[in-house]
Amino acid sequence: MKVGIKYCGGCRAGYDRVALVNRLKNDVAGAVDFVGPDDPEAEMVLFVSGCKSACTSIDQIRGRAVRFVTSEEDAEHWIREVLENIQAEIGRIQARGR
Amino acid sequence: MGKLMNAKEYEESLRKLKLNVYMFGRKVENPVDDPIIRPSMNAVAATYEFAHRPEYEDIMTAKSHITGKKINRFTHIHQSVDDLVKKSKMGRLLGSLTACCFQRCVGMDALNALSITTHAIDAKYNTEYYKRFLKYLEYVQENDLVCDGAMTDPKGDRSLAPSKQFDPDLFMHVVEERPDGIVVSGAKAHQTGAVNSHEIIVMPTITMREEDKDYAISFALPSDTEGITYIMGRQSCDTRKLEGMTFDRGNMHYGGHEALVVFDKVFVPWERVFMYKEYEFTTQLVENFAAYHRQSYACKVGVGDVLIGATQTIAEFNGTERASHVKDKIIEMNHLNETLFCGCIACAAEGHREPSGTYLVDVLLANVHKQNITRFPYEIARLAQDIAGGLVVTCPSAADLASPEVGKWVEKYLKTKPDVPTEHRLRILRLIENITMGTAAVGYLTESMHGAGSPQAQRIMIARLVNMKQKQKMARFLCGIDSSGA
Numbered sequence: 001m002k003v004g005i006k007y008c009g010g011c012r013a014g015y016d017r018v019a020l021v022n023r024l025k026n027d028v029a030g031a032v033d034f035v036g037p038d039d040p041e042a043e044m045v046l047f048v049s050g051c052k053s054a055c056t057s058i059d060q061i062r063g064r065a066v067r068f069v070t071s072e073e074d075a076e077h078w079i080r081e082v083l084e085n086i087q088a089e090i091g092r093i094q095a096r097g098r
Numbered sequence: 099m100g101k102l103m104n105a106k107e108y109e110e111s112l113r114k115l116k117l118n119v120y121m122f123g124r125k126v127e128n129p130v131d132d133p134i135i136r137p138s139m140n141a142v143a144a145t146y147e148f149a150h151r152p153e154y155e156d157i158m159t160a161k162s163h164i165t166g167k168k169i170n171r172f173t174h175i176h177q178s179v180d181d182l183v184k185k186s187k188m189g190r191l192l193g194s195l196t197a198c199c200f201q202r203c204v205g206m207d208a209l210n211a212l213s214i215t216t217h218a219i220d221a222k223y224n225t226e227y228y229k230r231f232l233k234y235l236e237y238v239q240e241n242d243l244v245c246d247g248a249m250t251d252p253k254g255d256r257s258l259a260p261s262k263q264f265d266p267d268l269f270m271h272v273v274e275e276r277p278d279g280i281v282v283s284g285a286k287a288h289q290t291g292a293v294n295s296h297e298i299i300v301m302p303t304i305t306m307r308e309e310d311k312d313y314a315i316s317f318a319l320p321s322d323t324e325g326i327t328y329i330m331g332r333q334s335c336d337t338r339k340l341e342g343m344t345f346d347r348g349n350m351h352y353g354g355h356e357a358l359v360v361f362d363k364v365f366v367p368w369e370r371v372f373m374y375k376e377y378e379f380t381t382q383l384v385e386n387f388a389a390y391h392r393q394s395y396a397c398k399v400g401v402g403d404v405l406i407g408a409t410q411t412i413a414e415f416n417g418t419e420r421a422s423h424v425k426d427k428i429i430e431m432n433h434l435n436e437t438l439f440c441g442c443i444a445c446a447a448e449g450h451r452e453p454s455g456t457y458l459v460d461v462l463l464a465n466v467h468k469q470n471i472t473r474f475p476y477e478i479a480r481l482a483q484d485i486a487g488g489l490v491v492t493c494p495s496a497a498d499l500a501s502p503e504v505g506k507w508v509e510k511y512l513k514t515k516p517d518v519p520t521e522h523r524l525r526i527l528r529l530i531e532n533i534t535m536g537t538a539a540v541g542y543l544t545e546s547m548h549g550a551g552s553p554q555a556q557r558i559m560i561a562r563l564v565n566m567k568q569k570q571k572m573a574r575f576l577c578g579i580d581s582s583g584a
């Protein structure tokens with residue numbers, strides 16, 4: 001799965017956004033390929049915002065799922081969601097194969 | 099995408115300029131590599147570098163309304179309230195990344211103010227200033243240029259109008275009109291980032307009346323136009339930068355600069371003239387530029403972020419971080435700093451569209467914001483010095499710490515804890531010194547006081563813009579003087 005990363009500008013980020021994305025890359029390595037937000041192959045764009053105002057415009061993102069991460073906890077939720085979806089997808093493929 | 103320069107390309111573009119720069123009484127042949135000027139070039143270069151970083155680009159770039167291309171926000175004309183808010187956020191972001199004046203906001207503010215006024219003059223006189231302006235703007239955007247916003251004249255005797263001064267050059271004025279353009283003389287004082295700029299945009303500094311119409315001029319020129327001379331301003335502790343990369347400079351990467359810029363009979367072609375004797379539009383231009391520029395002091399919030407971080411760090415190094423008064427003082431620093439942030443966000447969020455399509459900040463709130471800026475950084479700096487301790491001004495030099503003779507004594511007696519290297523303690527103290535009384539205090543303190551207009555200029559605007567009648571009406575109704583009010 002390819003996921004586009006779009007950062008907010010980070011004027012008063014409550015956490016280290018770049019460090020968090022590096023951690024995400026580690027945690028979902030093999031399952032998710034992180035690409036630029038404009039990559040046409042990205043199925044989802046993850047908006048990494050430094051605070052809850054999440055001020056980045058999502059206008060340019062069309063036809064793709066959008067998720068927001070505004071804190072470290074959000075990132076945990078997102079990882080869980082992605083891994084569960086991938087598990088479910090694998091399950092479906094295996095069921096079809098049987 | 100237009101030409102979104104990176105830091106290296108910006109530096110190379112400066113090398114091509116043939117600027118006539120003087121400092122310490124001597125001509126500076128190579129300003130880019132001059133050790134005094136270099137940190138200020140680094141700070142402007144950062145505005146280019148960060149525009150290319152994914153984690154900052156959402157703030158640092160915008161979409162040009164004339165070409166549709168992605169451009170550096172510093173060359174953008176605000177097209178929405180969101181643009182205005184992003185501008186404030188960009189100020190804080192860059193202030194926190196550089197801890198100094200990054201110099202590029204003043205040109206952006208000049209461009210935005212001119213976009214409104216050139217349009218307004220054309221609407222009245224059927225002139226073609228706006229068309230000229232848009233062509234110029236496209237050139238600036240396409241080449242990703244730095245513009246010096248040059249408003250402040252030397253002004254001579256402050257009690258006299260331009261045409262009444264003993265020397266007519268104390269305000270920039272036209273000295274000759276030619277078929278192909280005009281010739282101007284005068285000077286602009288305190289020009290931020292002048293020597294790091296590709297262009298200089300000149301505007302009148304005060305409201306002009308009919309008798310001063312020769313002074314009611316606005317134009318833009320390449321910074322290396324013949325007849326323009328730059329005389330660098332001194333900053334406190336500036337020559338520490340001649341001592342090599344020692345930590346005594348406080349900020350190891352960045353700085354700012356100002357210069358006195360002299361125009362000695364300089365030719366301006368008509369296509370670069372944006373106002374010519376339409377004196378009745380000077381008030382609008384000055385007030386809108388001032389409002390935008392007062393918003394731009396969002397940068398001080400970012401510098402405040404660094405100063406607060408440095409203060410917390412020295413408290414921890416000194417072992418005072420758990421003392422209740424220290425904690426409370428740091429809360430106060432944050433409270434003041436975030437209050438400043440409220441002001442720059444509020445004036446942007448309450449912005450509106452002008453007839454040219456440009457979005458302008460709420461002028462009253464921009465003035466309130468700047469008025470706070472004239473005060474709070476001083477208090478934040480005072481609290482930082484309180485917590486830092488006297489060593490912030492009595493600390494031996496980096497060379498003493500490195501000395502084979504006395505280094506051991508500096509190391510021994512200035513150490514606070516086994517796990518805190520003495521050098522780290524001295525470094526953070528030097529940074530606090532730099533921001534509160536060294537080279538960066540030019541930007542954090544005195545520029546906060548006078549830049550974009552001295553405090554009284556904001557108070558005059560506040561008095562003019564509040565709706566006093568409405569406040570009185572509500573008071574009179576609620577206490578029963580009047581029977582209607584709500």
Ligand SMILES: Cc1cc2nc3c(=O)[nH]c(=O)nc-3n(C[C@H](O)[C@H](O)[C@H](O)COP(=O)(O)OP(=O)(O)OC[C@H]3O[C@@H](n4cnc5c(N)ncnc54)[C@H](O)[C@@H]3O)c2cc1C
Pocket residue numbers: 204247248249250252253256257286287288289290291356540541544545548549550551552553554555
């Ligand atoms: C660090 C720094 C950077 C700057 N950058 C730029 C820049 O990039 N571009 C630019 O154009 N300008 C720039 N400025 C200039 C700034 O806008 C001026 O400093 C400001 O407008 C005040 O002008 P002044 O310094 O001449 O002080 P003055 O005008 O002399 O003011 C000094 C005091 O006198 C009072 N005063 C002045 N005139 C009168 C009067 N007629 N009646 C009553 N009281 C009066 C003022 O209220 C103030 O209290 C910068 C200034 C600084 C300090």
